[in-house]
Amino acid sequence: MFFSLAALVVGLALLVWSADLFVEGSASTARHFGMPPLLIGMVVIGFGTSAPEMVVSVLAASQGNPGLALGNAYGSNITNIGLILGATALISPIAVHSQVLRKELPILSAVTILAAWQIWDGQITRTEAAVLLGVFVALMVWTIRQGLVEKGDILGGEVVLELEIHPLPISRSIFRLIIGLVLLIVSSRMLVWGAVDIARSFGVSDLIIGLTIVAIGTSLPELASAIAATRKGEHDLALGNILGSNLFNTLAVVGLAGAIHPMSVGPEVFSRDMLVMASLTLSLFIVGYGFGGRGGRVNRFEGAALVCCYVGYTGYLASAFWQ
Numbered sequence: 001m002f003f004s005l006a007a008l009v010v011g012l013a014l015l016v017w018s019a020d021l022f023v024e025g026s027a028s029t030a031r032h033f034g035m036p037p038l039l040i041g042m043v044v045i046g047f048g049t050s051a052p053e054m055v056v057s058v059l060a061a062s063q064g065n066p067g068l069a070l071g072n073a074y075g076s077n078i079t080n081i082g083l084i085l086g087a088t089a090l091i092s093p094i095a096v097h098s099q100v101l102r103k104e105l106p107i108l109s110a111v112t113i114l115a116a117w118q119i120w121d122g123q124i125t126r127t128e129a130a131v132l133l134g135v136f137v138a139l140m141v142w143t144i145r146q147g148l149v150e151k152g153d154i155l156g157g158e159v160v161l162e163l164e165i166h167p168l169p170i171s172r173s174i175f176r177l178i179i180g181l182v183l184l185i186v187s188s189r190m191l192v193w194g195a196v197d198i199a200r201s202f203g204v205s206d207l208i209i210g211l212t213i214v215a216i217g218t219s220l221p222e223l224a225s226a227i228a229a230t231r232k233g234e235h236d237l238a239l240g241n242i243l244g245s246n247l248f249n250t251l252a253v254v255g256l257a258g259a260i261h262p263m264s265v266g267p268e269v270f271s272r273d274m275l276v277m278a279s280l281t282l283s284l285f286i287v288g289y290g291f292g293g294r295g296g297r298v299n300r301f302e303g304a305a306l307v308c309c310y311v312g313y314t315g316y317l318a319s320a321f322w323q
Contacts, residue, residue: 004193007194011187011217015184016221022180022183029170056188057070057073060206066257067205068199071206072210072214072218075273076246077246083223085239085298090300096298111135112278112281122266276313287302
């Protein structure tokens with residue numbers, strides 16, 4: 001038990017550090033090879049910040065633990081909105097601009113409905129996983145084309161500016177890219193082994209471990225990014241990062257895991273976890289569109305409400321440890 005807990009803690013810490021190393025190295029390498037800021041921001045950074053969820057879920061599915069993979073994906077979505085967006089709004093209220101709502105939020109809502117429809121029958125087949133991956137690829141192509149037409153990308157511009165202020169030689173960039181990727185895989189293996197062993201020791205499902213401990217750990221890069229962006233006043237970047245991460249988790253993470261190992265989904269996933277995830281997603285419409293004549297803004301009161309929802313949901317799941 002001690003070694004399992006140590007593997008979980010060390011794995012989480014190493015996972016966060018290696019993800020940051022991987023993102024920095026890959027972005028700098030891409031810049032050295034002349035990749036446009038748009039692609040660096042949307043593809044390299046977008047994939048990089050969601051790499052922990054993807055690697056953990058893929059490894060869990062390949063080792064015969066699809067519950068951990070699904071719990072990690074859906075739990076990360078709940079964590080992103082309830083804990084990360086809520087905590088970020090407590091630090092500094094987040095202004096919500098119509099462009100973000102007009103594009104990312106309706107798409108995320110539609111994708112959430114698709115995910116709910118897929119798990120309605122209690123399983124995610126390889127065909128359904130392929131549908132998720134197909135939708136993800138189509139959205140990526142559409143988003144990149146829209147960005148090229150509009151000639152603007154906040155995230156890409158921020159990344160390029162940071163790389164110009166703190167440039168890295170090509171050799172060091174590639175070294176950080178490789179080391180970050182290797183450590184990402186190693187830490188994910190440690191995390192999955194520790195989480196599964198702890199779940200068995202307590203007699204709870206790996207789904208619960210994935211929804212709680214693993215989901216929080218793999219969402220830490222999004223937390224750091226959201227707080228940093230909000231402190232700089234880049235509210236679109238903070239909200240867009242969270243919405244983009246949830247899209248990636250729902251489509252790519254679940255899709256890859258389901259393609260590797262078809263998943264049997266218990267009824268509680270639909271009635272409990274999917275319900276919470278969908279409710280938090282739809283709540284962003286209420287706080288974002290700004291009813292009552294006020295502008296769209298996630299204020300501190302609404303941030304506290306999101307955090308309370310997350311704490312209540314996590315507390316309910318944690319009771320499984322003592323049953």
